Amino acid sequence: MVLSFGNKCFAVLISFLFLFLAGISDLKSQVREGRVFYQGEKELSLAGEWEFYFDTLFVTVPEGLSPSSPITVPGNWSSFGYPSKGKACYRLVITADDEYTRLAANVPETHGASELYLNGRKISSSGEVHADPQKTKHRWVPEVVPLMLRKGENELVWQVANYKHSKSGMNKAIRIGHFDGLFDERELQVISTIFLMGSVFALSLFFFGMHLYWKKDPPTLYLSLAFLSYGLRFGLYDLHLINKALADVPWIYLVRAEYLTTYLSFFFFILFFRSMFPEEIRRRLYLTLLTYFGVGMVVILLAPVYYFSTMHKLTIVVMLATLIILLWIVFLAYRRNKIKSHLALSFVGFFLFAPVPAILFYLNWIPYVPFVENLSTLGIMLTLAFMMAVRFVGLFNQVEGLQIQAENQREVIAKSLQEKEVLLGEIHHRVKNNLQTINSLLLLQSKSIKDEGAVTAIQESQYRIQTMALVHQKLYQTNDKGMGVNVQTYFKDLVKSIVHSLDTTRQVKVWQEVDDFVLDLDTIINIGLITNELIVNCLKYAFDDTIAEPEIRLKLSKSEDHLYLEIKDNGLGFDINNSDKDGNFGLKLVSSLSRKLKCKPETRSSSGGGTKTSFVIKQYTVIG
Incomplete structure (x- = not known):
């Protein structure tokens, strides 16, 4: 039942799209044979048949000069058999039924340089038009300019020069109308474009942050880069806001940047969909698309504008094919319950109302309609953002379950x-x-x-x-x-036990200087047995009645790479050279245990001067 509802909604979207395209493609052209009448309309599109003069430039038409042929605007003059590179003048006579002093003209950009003249006076320019290619300055900047029509005939001449791009001519029609209306419309377009750029950049930063948070999650990285490149494209396309801001940057760099952002957007969108739905796109097709757009970006960076702008015609076809593939991937993902029906439907709807009209306009199949691409693109971005949000919710649920x-x-x-x-x-x-x-x-x-x-x-x-x-x-x-034994408490109890067991009548004081740390079982047993042997020996043999205040000092400290054990008394002392001759088992045991701890006992003793035995222990394990 859900699939049936989705199919019905999809059919409604398709029907609405075709009605929209049919409606805008059926707009009546107002210009006939280079003439148009203005009678105070709020807005008038100057689309239609203009007089066309190829390979000549003038401000007002010279006497006796006949047009090359009428040409349809919008459109490329190369479509009418003229070379792409060259210079030309478009001429239109506007007949006004009265004098109008508060009008404006919405002048679009061309693919080269352009200057607009009304009754012999320049009212708009984008770059510098010149018969010499070396002196022509290409620039893409549309603008809205004030316009005054006198009663009767008014001559409008648009000079266009292009020596670098493969497309030449007027791709959009000039629109004239009430001053406030056109300026308000332009302000709204600027605000909406800036808002859209800011929104896309904000989403890009958000998903890049999510990429870092999720420890290098590929889909969030690719979506972040796709949004970033597409956001830059908005600044370089349509209103060309970045071109205006960077007026001193050469045109060649800006046009490369515009084309490059388009290729980058598709490149990262393909990577995004591949990482999101790896089972829905075949590896060979995926690599083929990436290779095409990758090679295209290299060509854009290195080749002359004419060549990569010519290649862009093929790219339009590839982009359409890519869009169809992405729509098919979304459909398969929906069929396999990887995305919800409303997200799939939103994505399909916005995709049909954003890239498709833009591509059809680029091919001059439909007239330009402001706001449609911007609003639809914002819809695509939000749909993808919601798609990722649903994915994040799923991941969070998985994490919570884990x-x-x-x-x-x-x-x-x-x-x-x-x-x-x-x-x-x-x-x-x-x-x-x-x-x-x-x-x-x-x-x-x-x-x-x-x-x-x-x-x-x-x-x-x-x-x-x-x-x-x-x-x-x-x-x-x-x-x-x-885990281990605390050495302070252990040696305190050990010494107390040894002194109590021997039950000596002498009042021997045992001083302890032991650091507070924990040793493992093997280490503490070995050190404890060594300490036991040496303290027992001290208590049994080190003191007699001549020692007024017998004492034993025990020291155990920890350094970075070793332990230091020292047992010292103030007793009678003994001859170290003869200490092993009687085969004392205790001293042999100390020597054996020392080898386990990777240390060697160092003993110093003198008659009447007491005995000190020290160990630098290298083999040990400290716990904690």
């Missing part, structure tokens, strides 16, 4: 992580309990052993097991189980 899925996944992952943390904490707790059980078993075993050396070895093993058990205790007590 965010909901991601949130659900996060909740599942968080719940799973919480369960794993509980399980990991339980594992650390069990490991700690098992190590404490082993410690208790060793304690019981030591009570039944008579060999003091064996008992000492078992006690030292107990200290080492206690050091590792403390790590697992810290891990299950922290919130980030399994």
Whole structure:
């Protein structure tokens, strides 16, 4: 049922278009055989048969000079068998039934230079007309000028010279009428064109911003560039506002810019539709169109105006074919539910009422009608903008759906992580309990052993097991189980445990200077075992009754690329050269653990001067 309604609307649009084209193409020409009558009409188009004098220039017709032939305006004189390049005069006699002092003439641009004379007086000029091509100054600037008609016959002469473009002559008819009406109309055209340019530029900036926001989204970039080039075309075409603003810029650059913006617009529109509907346009056709417009832009930049303006006739056909292809793409996208019916219908309608009349006017098949192309083009821009808005809404909905899925996944992952943390904490707790059980078993075993050396070895093993058990205790007590252990709290409890276990009668003070950071499991166990061995040795062998205030200093600091561990006492000291001769297991363990940490113990000791052992640890992992 929806498709049937769309077909009916489409048929209505097509019918209205043909009625519009038939209506404007059936406008009656007022000029006959170089003469027209003016009787105070509000507006009078001077379209029709003008006297034409090729290859001659004059202000008023010389006596005895006969016209080359009558010629129809608007139209190109090359269509009547004359060369495109050359100079000529159009002449028209306006018979007024009274004297009119407050009139105006809407003088369109030509493809070269032009000067308009009324009764021998110049009233308008666009460029400079000269018989010498080198002295002719081409310019495209239409204007509205004051006009006064005397009662009776008035001679209107329009000089036109073209030595560069492939189209020559009057492509639009002069219109005369009431001064206020024509000037108000021109002001409205200027305002509407500036508004249209501003709107298109604003849309271009908006979509370029969306392109950056969406992290390089191709459709928004291509649409932004298409709007930008088409907006520039409005300033270079019809009213030629940019030409007026840049009066000192050579005509050749402005005409290249006008043609170039047309090609660029189609180039980027094709890229846009390809990126929006890749399945609806075949790759070979897409590349062929891009290649044609790409080569055309190169020709416009490098070739003389005459050649690329001649090629533009073929381009008109290609543009019509491209428009048909784009309309077909929109139809296929609508059939496949990629765009809504009202958007497809709006796009088709505005496309038929914007480029199609412009192309038909360029081919001189229909007369020029102000505002139609501007308003229709604005409709196309808004339709494309709405099309992108619908696409953005769809993307936002997708993103919102993905965010909901991601949130659900996060909740599942968080719940799973919480369960794993509980399980990991339980594992650390069990490991700690098992190590404490082993410690208790060793304690019981030591009570039944008579060999003091064996008992000492078992006690030292107990200290080492206690050091590792403390790590697992810290891990299950922290919130980030399994991540790491805070070194400050760990060494505080480790030293306290070692001092308490040895139960020494000496009041040994242990000073700690430990930075606040977190280490992983492997690193903290290795450093803890080293610290355990060295502090146990200090407490057992470093002090006697001669040391009045025994103390041990523990330092652990973190730098950019290493850890620094230092254990120092003020005890008796020992002979470093003889320290390994008795095969001390503890020192061998320290050496082995040091290799794991990619460091080497540096020990300094002297008799009565205490002992300092330091490590520059290169292999470690800091958490957080």
